[in-house]
Amino acid sequence: MKPDSESVLVESADSETAQSLKSVGWLSYILHLIVAVAAVVPSAQPSIALLLVALVIDLVKRGDAVGTWQASHFSWRIRTVLWAAFWYLITLPLFLFFLLPGMLAWLVVSVWFLYRIVKGMVRMNDSKPVGS
Template sequence: MDEVVANAEREASLKTLGHISYLLHAIVAVGAVVPGIQASVGLLLIAFIIDLVKRGDALGSWQESHFRWRIRSVIFAGLAYLLTAPLWVLVLPGWVAWTLISIWFLYRIFRGWSALISNQALPA
């Protein structure tokens, strides 16, 4: 019985961490899309580090996919921003590219968060 309680507590703790991480990601993502709202990339780094450190705790659970989803979202968005940074020389292409990346990132965050709320795993 103690194992069942411990597992339930672990699941609840991981879900709380997931909500915190998705919230930090969302603040940064909305700030990237909405003019005049600039959230700190530091918030994203905090969420990213939390996900890296705690992902081992989720191994074998449905929440493992959420840690992988958030980590990959940050890495892919970061690479996309770096690869499109030279487009800022011409301003408009850089703005368009970074807006599209930010919208994609925002979609990933809200899709993942919605699945977390529904206690659903995400695709690999």
């Protein structure tokens, strides 16, 4: 049985949308990864602008992914950035007043951030949702 042209167009459009979302997801993950790796490597911190660009991309495109396996990736990246920002701000006084404990706290947050980004990338590569 040959599929009608309308179902082929819908399937093709869905595939194009899925591929577009995946491309946006990869762009966002790569921007996050650059920031995450640089956060772990001393004195290699790129501009926070990269992180903000990735966050804005995720916030803008999140609605397009509703109902797809990729929706979890948008939420994952947004939550990762927000939690990392929270923990960096909470540990900032420690960093400012007690350098070594502050550096260790920021290293832990940075490694956690890197872990979350790599975990999301692995799941994205497998075309699977990511969970907590």
